[in-house]
Structures are given as C-alpha cells and as structure tokens.
Amino acid sequence: MDDILPKLLNFPQHPPPPNPLSDQQYDEGIRAQISVVKNIPNSKLLQPTSGGENVLDIINPSVNSVPYTFILIANIEAAQRNDKNIDQENLWNSIIAFLAQFDPRQMRYMQTELSQILDIFSNMARRHHQIPTAIPHIRDALLRFEPTGTLLTPKHLLLVKLALEAKQFDDVLPVIDKTILYIPGAGHRPRQKYLCNICLPPAAYITVQTGFVAKPLKHLEVLEYFLLSGQVYIGLKKWKRASECLEVAVTYPTKDSGPSKVMTEAYKKWILVRLLMDGKMPVLPKVTSPGAAKVLKVLGKPYETVAQIFEQGTASRLKSELEAGRDLWTTDCNMGLVMCVMAAYQQFQIKNLANVHTKLTMVDIHNLTQSAEIGSKLPNAAAVETLVQSMIADGTLHATLSHPPNQSPVLTFSPNGPLLTEKQTQAALAASSTRIKALTEEIKTTDRMLMYEKEYVNYAKKMKKNAAAGLEHGVGVNDMDFLGEDEDLMGSLY
Amino acid sequence: MASLQSAPSSPTQPRNKKGGFIVAEPPKFDLESYIQNYQGRTRLDRLIYIGVCSTFLGVEALKLAVREAKAGKDIRKYFEAQAHLETIGPEEPEAVRDKSWIDRVSKQNDAETKRLEEELKGYKNNLVKESIRMGNEDLGKHYHAIGELPKAFEAFSRMRQDISASKQIIDVSRHLINVAAEQKNWIAINSNVQKVKSAIAGTAEEASVQPYLHAVQGLAHFDVGDYSEAANSFLWTEPGLAQSAATIISPNDVAVYGGLCALATMDRNQLQRRVLENSSFRTYLEMEPQIRRAISFFINSRYTNCLQVLESYRADYLLDIYLHRHIDEIYQLIRGKCIVQYFIPFSSVTLASLNSGFAPLGKTMDKELIAMIQRGDLDARINTVDGLLESRKVDPRAELQREALRMAEDYEKEAGRRILHMHISMAGIEVKSPKRSHGGQADAAFFQDEGHRLGGGPGNRGLQY
Structure with a gap:
C-alpha cells in the first residue's frame, strides 16, 4: 500500500502552489490522477498501510477526494462480497465522513461514483433502519455538490422519499426549500471545456453525460418529486410552500394530452391546501395546460364542491358533504387534510368577521360562527374563546382579546393586519430584489442554453434564409406572417 | 350599478308573488281619478290587483273591475274579478255571477272569431295586401279583447308581412307592444321599440x-x-x-x-x-x-x-x-x-343614530349595514360592543409596501415556473399523449408502489394523508 500512496496523493499538490492552478492545469491534473487511480486494482486499494491503519483513516477526503472515493468504493464492493476484513460500522462512518467533507470541485469529475455512493448509502440506511441518521448526510452532500439547489436530480427524489418513509420532514427542508429551475438536459448542449470552472451554472456541469444523473429524468419522476415534497410540507403544515410545490405539479406542461395521474392527485391536494391557506376556492394558474385543466376540473369535482361550500355554505352542509365523501378522501389519502379543512372552517368564519366588524363580544362570535366539526355552534362562548385564543397565539388572527369586568370577553380586530416595521420592510424588499437579480441571471443562462437547442438553431437558420430571400425580393422579414407560428419562448416573461 | 344588480339578495328583497302581501294602510290617491289615467285592459288588471292587495280599497276596486269587465268581452277576467269580490264582499250586487251575460258574450265572441277568420281567409284568396293586413289587425284586436294574448300577438305579427307605409310599422309595433306589456314579454317590447326607431322618418x-x-x-x-x-x-x-x-x-x-x-x-x-x-x-x-x-x-x-x-x-x-x-x-x-x-x-357614527335616521319603522339597520359592507358599498366596520359604525383607516404606505412585496413574490414565482417549463420542454419530458397507455401504466405503478411503501402516506403528527 505504502508504495502507491504517493501516487494517490499526487493531486492536488500539497502544500498548494503559490499561484492557484488555472482551469486547464486543474483539468489536466485531475484527469491524469483519475486515470492513474482507476488503474490500480481493488485488491491493492484495500491493503492496509504498513502501520496497519485503514487507508480511509489516513486520507483526508476534503483534500484528496478522488483517491478516497475509489478506495471507498473498493471497500463497499468488498463489503458486498462479505469480505471479513471490512468493518461495516467503520465503512458507514467513512461514508459519512466522505459525504460531509468531499471537495465538490473534484467530485465534478467523479459524478458516477458519487451517485453510486449515495445510492449505496441510502440502501444501507434502509437495511439497517438508519434512515433518520442518513437523511441529513445525503441532504448535506447534495447541497455540497450543487450549492444552488436549483437543478433537479434523481437524488432529490430519493431524499424526499426517504423523508416520507421515515416521517422525518424538517431535515430535508434545506433541499426542498430551493426553487427548482433546471432539469438535467438530454443533450445537444456543447460540452463544457473544463468541468472544474467554479463559475459554471449547475445545468452545465450536471448533465446526463456527466454521470451524476444516470439517465434522463422522466416526467413522472419530476412530478413525483413535486407531489412528494408537497406532502412533506403538508406534514409540516406549511401550507404556503406545500401549495407552491403542488402547483408546479398541477401546471406541469402537457403536450396534446390530459394530465398525468400524479397531476390529478396534486390538484386534489392543492385545492384543499389552498383552502386552508386563503379559505377560498383557488383558481388554476394561467400557465396550466388547457387540455389538462379541463380534465382536472372534472376529476377534482368533489374537491371543488367542498371548496365552494367552505367558501359560501353553512357548517352543517360542509360537515355532511365531508362525511358523504369519506370513502373518497380515504382512497385518495387526503383524510388528514380534510380533517384540517373541517377544523379550519370556523377559523375562517372568525377571520372574515374582521371584514365587517371591529369589535365583537365572545357571545356575538359564538352566535355568528359555527364549527364544521360538529355541524353547528360550539357548545358555549368559552369554547369559542379558547379557539380565538389559539388563533391569536399562532398568528392566524390579528386581534386582541380583553376581559372587561362583568361582561363577555371582547375581541378587537386590528385594522390593518400584521404591520411590518420600516426596517423589516426594507429588509424584505432588499432580499426580494437580490432574489430577483439572481433570477435574472438564471433567465440569461436559460436564454443561452436555448440558443443551442436544435429548434432554435433551425429557426435562426430559417430567419437568416428568409432575410436573404427577403432582401432579394424587396420584402422585409417582418412582413412574413408565417414566422409568427414559431414559439416565443422568453417573450412572455418580460 | 352592475355590482348592485349582482349583489346577494338582501333580507328585505321584494316578495315576488302577486297577492303575496296585503297593503293595509290607506293610499293617498283617489281610485276614480287614478284609474282615469289609463285606458284599455290595463285598467282591469290594475283594478283587480288593487282589489286583491288593498284592504282599504279592495271592495270598491273590485266592484269597478267587475263593471269594467262586463263592459268588455273577456270572460276570464270577469271570472277573476268576480271571484275575488265574492270572497271579500259577497253582499255586493256585483258579486253574483251573471250567467246570462257569460253565455251571451261567449256566444258573441265565438261568432265574432269565426266571422273575422272567414273574412281574413277571403282577403287572403283575393291577395289584396291592404285587406289582409287589416283583417289581421281586426282579428288581433278581437283576440286581445277576449284575452287570447298569444293568438293576438301572432295575429299582429302577421300584419308585418303586408306593410306598405312606415306609419303602419309604427301601428304594428304599438299593437305588439301593448300585447307584450300585458304578457310581460319585455324582450319583444325592446325589439319593437328598436323597429319603430329605425322606421321613423x-x-x-x-x-x-x-x-x-x-x-x-x-x-x-x-x-x-x-x-x-x-x-x-x-x-x-x-x-x-x-x-x-x-x-x-x-x-x-x-x-x-x-x-x-x-x-x-x-x-x-x-x-x-x-x-x-x-x-x-x-x-x-x-x-x-x-x-x-x-x-x-x-x-x-x-x-x-x-x-x-x-x-x-x-x-x-x-x-x-x-x-x-x-x-x-x-x-x-x-x-x-x-x-x-x-x-x-364622519370617522364613526353611533348605530343608534343610524337606526333613528334611516331604519324603516320597527327594524334595525344591522343586517343591512353588514350586507352593504360585504358588498363593498360601505367602507366601514361595525363595532357591536360600543354600538358604533367606524370608518376604515387605511395606511397607504403599508398597503403599498405590502403590495410591492406581493408583486415581487408573484414575479419570482412566475419567472421560476417559466424557466422550469422551458427546461422541461428542452428535456422533452412533457406529459405526452402518444405514450399515453404506457404513461398510464407507469402512473399506476407509481401509486401502487408508493401506496405500499408509504403505508397510506405519512401519518405523521396525527395527520393521515
């Protein structure tokens, strides 16, 4: 083992050279390193050092990620062959150490291996019932490898599935909180000269060819990711994010086709979640494919009815409607949400009172609102008071409660809802403008990528030809109506 | 105005059914001079209506109605007036059904109908336009008088085919409007008004x-x-x-x-x-x-x-x-x-003063105020505890800031979604129909798989999905 160690630690140089390597030098160096290490047989990689230590304990994964990866994989393969020399627990810890420390720049050249390690790690976790421990490590590895989190990979889906299996939701939020913008492309894109260029957008160094994404994602996987992350947020009762995720699924583009079944499931959940959010029947976003929207409307009818009754009907109607559909909710796995909707009915009634009243006694509120859970008024004003108190406490109701002597408690609605201080507003505005600026960059990236699309190239060629022909015949390009049918891909954004 | 029309029905919506309510107070007008203002069949309708609804003028109006009806040819209207009078004023001489009049008039009516129809047939055979038009007019008038409104409308409509002067267009339309008003056919009235307007020289x-x-x-x-x-x-x-x-x-x-x-x-x-x-x-x-x-x-x-x-x-x-x-x-x-x-x-007004100033006798304004606030007609809030109607204080600065943040958020969401859509279509993975059967299977497989693995969803924190 000792003889190959220098070879393994050959790159990157230690200590680092005074002038950082150029992208080209780095690229050459790491490629050479990889081909060298690849050619060392596994048996050799598995040998301990002369001092009897495991090599994995010597190599620092944050500096020498390449050799560490290969040795790790050699170890894993040995473990799968039930090699007695491999200590499972040690191996587990080594993987964890690796996931926490690897150098993302080096790993860009080792994407297949990284993907493999993540798969194996999650399988091990499943086998040993260690999913809760594994989730944070996988999450951190994903963010370490691709810090923007805007590119959807199969590992995202894996992570969300693990979270749902272990019912451990909070830990995956750092990953699913990011807005997904990119899908790894199937091809056509020019190869990046140097993968190590740290300025590259994620969609440039993670493609189907680079290995992290073994095969192109299918629509089902994309939809599944959004539906499942919606479910994670539902589990956390974060209605806003849940609705956003489900909305992405609902508005997923379709081409001459109705919605996928996942889209309908997402639509049903989306209605209920939006109901819990704003107490109103939601309107499908404009970008929904028209063909899909029609079918969704039909398939989601029972849910739309619930939303309508929630908005306009009485508590007893809502209760009977929800009870009549019990089987349906259970089959659709939406019973939990439906229960939430039932509980939310009276809360929205109370909130809506603020549209008409400024001050009300508890007795009035008791008389004016009804609970959908029991289909009538609450038994007494004290029960209403408890409800109101809980609503004020969790911030859904902006009001104050006072107890005048010898009278029913009085609820005073605050006229303008929650007020942000000047500073908070400033901060929010600044944050928002930063995000929009970042988004503008993404738009530019997308625009550049579109330029290399076959369709666009054909279109551009046609334009050029037309312009030439137009000049010959004295007709301007703009006169040609038939050009209008080419899609305007970015125009609608501005 | 449109918003008022589409507004939800208020607690004091008019009761629609005729005769559904009774007016007990004495009206300010004098029945004789009131009815002098009208001519034709509307007199009868109005008298019967007043007779049914007013306790004060009921008998008098119905008596007039019966007399009015007997002067005309409409047996059904006579029945109506007489029947109502029989219930509220049986001792009046007019309350007794005049069988001989009914027989006589119904025979006359039948004979007249037959005669006019025969005449019209004759005119049609002679193909004299003017006579056909007048024949139709007479028939229409007759039908109108005996209360056959649809037939009258039809007869008057037929006049239109044989019109030769713009004056006649006006006549036809006036006949039609008369009948349509009695039928409450407002669409026909509007269209006839337009026809007259375009015909006027x-x-x-x-x-x-x-x-x-x-x-x-x-x-x-x-x-x-x-x-x-x-x-x-x-x-x-x-x-x-x-x-x-x-x-x-x-x-x-x-x-x-x-x-x-x-x-x-x-x-x-x-x-x-x-x-x-x-x-x-x-x-x-x-x-x-x-x-x-x-x-x-x-x-x-x-x-x-x-x-x-x-x-x-x-x-x-x-x-x-x-x-x-x-x-x-x-x-x-x-x-x-x-x-x-x-x-x-005002910034606030007591509900008591509103009630004394505006409420109809014996009612309070609360419900109406609530309805007005909900419709957005009144920009105010009710304070039931202190009995006040308070104007809404808006903080334009805060509103604007909130609006700005909301818009920025919307933009972010929308832009993000569009970028994603573009990448989806670049990757060519939209939901497509040619592979529909295939895709459907895959969907089903996904649900079986998920349902199995997730055991009916994450039943976390007391929730079931």
Whole structure:
C-alpha cells in the first residue's frame, strides 16, 4: 500500500502552489490522477498501510477526494462480497465522513461514483433502519455538490422519499426549500471545456453525460418529486410552500394530452391546501395546460364542491358533504387534510368577521360562527374563546382579546393586519430584489442554453434564409406572417 | 350599478308573488281619478290587483273591475274579478255571477272569431295586401279583447308581412307592444321599440312617438330590474306623453319610476343635472311633487326627510302593478346611498343614530349595514360592543409596501415556473399523449408502489394523508 500512496496523493499538490492552478492545469491534473487511480486494482486499494491503519483513516477526503472515493468504493464492493476484513460500522462512518467533507470541485469529475455512493448509502440506511441518521448526510452532500439547489436530480427524489418513509420532514427542508429551475438536459448542449470552472451554472456541469444523473429524468419522476415534497410540507403544515410545490405539479406542461395521474392527485391536494391557506376556492394558474385543466376540473369535482361550500355554505352542509365523501378522501389519502379543512372552517368564519366588524363580544362570535366539526355552534362562548385564543397565539388572527369586568370577553380586530416595521420592510424588499437579480441571471443562462437547442438553431437558420430571400425580393422579414407560428419562448416573461 | 344588480339578495328583497302581501294602510290617491289615467285592459288588471292587495280599497276596486269587465268581452277576467269580490264582499250586487251575460258574450265572441277568420281567409284568396293586413289587425284586436294574448300577438305579427307605409310599422309595433306589456314579454317590447326607431322618418313623426317609445322602453328595463337603464330611458322622455301610452303606463308613472330609478342609481351631481335641471322631465316631475321633494332632500343631504317622504308613499307604490315588486329593492338602494353619503364626513357614527335616521319603522339597520359592507358599498366596520359604525383607516404606505412585496413574490414565482417549463420542454419530458397507455401504466405503478411503501402516506403528527 505504502508504495502507491504517493501516487494517490499526487493531486492536488500539497502544500498548494503559490499561484492557484488555472482551469486547464486543474483539468489536466485531475484527469491524469483519475486515470492513474482507476488503474490500480481493488485488491491493492484495500491493503492496509504498513502501520496497519485503514487507508480511509489516513486520507483526508476534503483534500484528496478522488483517491478516497475509489478506495471507498473498493471497500463497499468488498463489503458486498462479505469480505471479513471490512468493518461495516467503520465503512458507514467513512461514508459519512466522505459525504460531509468531499471537495465538490473534484467530485465534478467523479459524478458516477458519487451517485453510486449515495445510492449505496441510502440502501444501507434502509437495511439497517438508519434512515433518520442518513437523511441529513445525503441532504448535506447534495447541497455540497450543487450549492444552488436549483437543478433537479434523481437524488432529490430519493431524499424526499426517504423523508416520507421515515416521517422525518424538517431535515430535508434545506433541499426542498430551493426553487427548482433546471432539469438535467438530454443533450445537444456543447460540452463544457473544463468541468472544474467554479463559475459554471449547475445545468452545465450536471448533465446526463456527466454521470451524476444516470439517465434522463422522466416526467413522472419530476412530478413525483413535486407531489412528494408537497406532502412533506403538508406534514409540516406549511401550507404556503406545500401549495407552491403542488402547483408546479398541477401546471406541469402537457403536450396534446390530459394530465398525468400524479397531476390529478396534486390538484386534489392543492385545492384543499389552498383552502386552508386563503379559505377560498383557488383558481388554476394561467400557465396550466388547457387540455389538462379541463380534465382536472372534472376529476377534482368533489374537491371543488367542498371548496365552494367552505367558501359560501353553512357548517352543517360542509360537515355532511365531508362525511358523504369519506370513502373518497380515504382512497385518495387526503383524510388528514380534510380533517384540517373541517377544523379550519370556523377559523375562517372568525377571520372574515374582521371584514365587517371591529369589535365583537365572545357571545356575538359564538352566535355568528359555527364549527364544521360538529355541524353547528360550539357548545358555549368559552369554547369559542379558547379557539380565538389559539388563533391569536399562532398568528392566524390579528386581534386582541380583553376581559372587561362583568361582561363577555371582547375581541378587537386590528385594522390593518400584521404591520411590518420600516426596517423589516426594507429588509424584505432588499432580499426580494437580490432574489430577483439572481433570477435574472438564471433567465440569461436559460436564454443561452436555448440558443443551442436544435429548434432554435433551425429557426435562426430559417430567419437568416428568409432575410436573404427577403432582401432579394424587396420584402422585409417582418412582413412574413408565417414566422409568427414559431414559439416565443422568453417573450412572455418580460 | 352592475355590482348592485349582482349583489346577494338582501333580507328585505321584494316578495315576488302577486297577492303575496296585503297593503293595509290607506293610499293617498283617489281610485276614480287614478284609474282615469289609463285606458284599455290595463285598467282591469290594475283594478283587480288593487282589489286583491288593498284592504282599504279592495271592495270598491273590485266592484269597478267587475263593471269594467262586463263592459268588455273577456270572460276570464270577469271570472277573476268576480271571484275575488265574492270572497271579500259577497253582499255586493256585483258579486253574483251573471250567467246570462257569460253565455251571451261567449256566444258573441265565438261568432265574432269565426266571422273575422272567414273574412281574413277571403282577403287572403283575393291577395289584396291592404285587406289582409287589416283583417289581421281586426282579428288581433278581437283576440286581445277576449284575452287570447298569444293568438293576438301572432295575429299582429302577421300584419308585418303586408306593410306598405312606415306609419303602419309604427301601428304594428304599438299593437305588439301593448300585447307584450300585458304578457310581460319585455324582450319583444325592446325589439319593437328598436323597429319603430329605425322606421321613423321625419322629426315630426319622431316627436309624436318619442315619449311613447321611451316610456315603454323604460318600463321594460325597469321591470327586469335594470334601474340605471330604466332611469336613462325615463329621463329622456320628451314632454307630451299624455294619453298616448295610457294602455300601458301613465305620465305620472313615468315621473315616479324615473325619479325613483334615478334616486336609486345616480350620484348627487347627476341627480341635480339630469333630473332636476332636465326641462323635458320636469313636466312629468311636476305631476308627482313628492318625488321632486325627495330628490331635493337627497341633494341637500337631508337624508332622513328624503326617506320619510318615500316611506309615506310606500302604500301607494305597493298598489302599483309594476312598482310593487321592486319597491323594497329600490328603497333599499336609496337608503344604502343615503347611509354612504351620510357617513362620508364622519370617522364613526353611533348605530343608534343610524337606526333613528334611516331604519324603516320597527327594524334595525344591522343586517343591512353588514350586507352593504360585504358588498363593498360601505367602507366601514361595525363595532357591536360600543354600538358604533367606524370608518376604515387605511395606511397607504403599508398597503403599498405590502403590495410591492406581493408583486415581487408573484414575479419570482412566475419567472421560476417559466424557466422550469422551458427546461422541461428542452428535456422533452412533457406529459405526452402518444405514450399515453404506457404513461398510464407507469402512473399506476407509481401509486401502487408508493401506496405500499408509504403505508397510506405519512401519518405523521396525527395527520393521515
């Protein structure tokens, strides 16, 4: 083992050279390193050092990620062959150490291996019932490898599935909180000269060819990711994010086709979640494919009815409607949400009172609102008071409660809802403008990528030809109506 | 106005069914002179309506109605009037059914129908256009008189084929409008009004029918509840209606309907300019001075007086054959406007003062105020604890900031979604139909798989999915 160690630690140089390597030098160096290490047989990689230590304990994964990866994989393969020399627990810890420390720049050249390690790690976790421990490590590895989190990979889906299996939701939020913008492309894109260029957008160094994404994602996987992350947020009762995720699924583009079944499931959940959010029947976003929207409307009818009754009907109607559909909710796995909707009915009634009243006694509120859970008024004003108190406490109701002597408690609605201080507003505005600026960059990236699309190239060629022909015949390009049918891909954004 | 129309029904919506309510207060008008304003069959309808609804004038009106009916040829109307009279005033001589009259008139009617139809057939064989037209006209008039409204309408419509002068177009349309008004067929009225308008040639001719057309059109808009359009039509009515529309509507009605509709739908400036300063409408308004008073009170911000004047005429208006269905709604609109106007200069007003100023006798304003706030007519909030109506204080700066943040968020969301869509289509993974059966299987497989693995979803924190 000792003889190959220098070879393994050959790159990157230690200590680092005074002038950082150029992208080209780095690229050459790491490629050479990889081909060298690849050619060392596994048996050799598995040998301990002369001092009897495991090599994995010597190599620092944050500096020498390449050799560490290969040795790790050699170890894993040995473990799968039930090699007695491999200590499972040690191996587990080594993987964890690796996931926490690897150098993302080096790993860009080792994407297949990284993907493999993540798969194996999650399988091990499943086998040993260690999913809760594994989730944070996988999450951190994903963010370490691709810090923007805007590119959807199969590992995202894996992570969300693990979270749902272990019912451990909070830990995956750092990953699913990011807005997904990119899908790894199937091809056509020019190869990046140097993968190590740290300025590259994620969609440039993670493609189907680079290995992290073994095969192109299918629509089902994309939809599944959004539906499942919606479910994670539902589990956390974060209605806003849940609705956003489900909305992405609902508005997923379709081409001459109705919605996928996942889209309908997402639509049903989306209605209920939006109901819990704003107490109103939601309107499908404009970008929904028209063909899909029609079918969704039909398939989601029972849910739309619930939303309508929630908005306009009485508590007893809502209760009977929800009870009549019990089987349906259970089959659709939406019973939990439906229960939430039932509980939310009276809360929205109370909130809506603020549209008409400024001050009300508890007795009035008791008389004016009804609970959908029991289909009538609450038994007494004290029960209403408890409800109101809980609503004020969790911030859904902006009001104050006072107890005048010898009278029913009085609820005073605050006229303008929650007020942000000047500073908070400033901060929010600044944050928002930063995000929009970042988004503008993404738009530019997308625009550049579109330029290399076959369709666009054909279109551009046609334009050029037309312009030439137009000049010959004295007709301007703009006169040609038939050009209008080419899609305007970015125009609608501005 | 549109928002008022589509607003949810208020607690004081008019009761629609004829005879569904009884007017017990004595009206201000005199029955004899009231009915003098009308001609033709509408007299009978109005008398019967008053007879049914008014406890005060009931017997008198029905007696008149019976006499009126016997002077005509419509046996069904006679039955109606006589039957009502029999229930409320059996000792009156008119309450006894006159069998001999019925027999005689029904025989006469049948003979007349036959004769006119024969005649018409004869004219048709001779192919003389003018005679056919007149034959149809006679037949229509006869059917109208005996109460066969659909047949009358048909006969009058047939006149149109044989028209030779523009004067005749007007005649035909007037016949049709008469019948249609009795049938409450407002669409037919509107279309006939348009036909007349396009047929009118000279200004002299126009001047003679203009009041008629506007009055009738106004009524058509009014009865379907389009008060703003109705106000427009009535207000444009030139002087000189006199008896020309007496089979349908009287000049007094034009003043009342037009004034009330204007009061219900127009703001203070419009009322001043378009109603009080309107020279052509003034001639009508003079006949009903109380409407003029109500409008002046409104303009001078004396809302309580305005409502009092209207309230004192409620009984009269409830006995009007068209107005009774709308009076509650119109009064409510007017009251709503009064409250909104009254409230403008205040930041808060006690509910007690609103109740004393605006509420109809024995009622409170609470429900109406709530309805108005919910419709967005009144920008205020109710404080039930202290009994106050408080104006809403808005903080424009905060509103703007909130709006800005919301817009930015929307933009972010939308832009993000579009970028994603583009990448989806670049990757070519939209949901497509050619692989539909395949895709469907995959979907099903996903759900089986998920359902199995997730055990019916994450039943975390007491939730089941």
